[in-house]
Amino acid sequence: MHYEQLPQALRNILVVDDDSDIRSLTRTFLEHEGYNVFSCENADRAIHIFRRSPIDLLITDYSMPNRTGMDLAREAKALRPSLPVLIVSGAILDPVQLEQMRIRNWNFLPKPFSLPQLLGEVHRILDPRYARGSATLTA
DSSP states (O other): OOGGGSOTTOOEEEEEOSOHHHHHHHHHHHHHTTOEEEEESSHHHHHHHHHHSOOSEEEEESOOSSSOHHHHHHHHHHHOTTOOEEEEESSOOOHHHHHHHHHTTOEEEESSOOHHHHHHHHHHHHOGGGOOSOOOOOO
């Protein structure tokens, strides 16, 4: 599935992860699929990018130094309530954290994930008509 099949307005993704390898791989993969990808290593830089660029999807790691991905998502959503959020994490999240995401209608993808799983999740979030094999939030 390539970006030409997605609506024009849904192409800008912000990827935030303190692991440079994951950030680079994710960015390269999504760019290859036709998305315009902004990426950075922390929440402060992410908000700076978010304020200056039209972001259609925030993909953020949960565990980062100083502020979590949930902290970042809350701040970004305060600026744009309609922003879709996908939180990824290799950590085992407790049921309370998962429920907080579920209540906010945020999406969660556990690490490790395959690139096709990530792409399926991105398509499901940006345009549910293209959903296939997407992850669901489980406690």
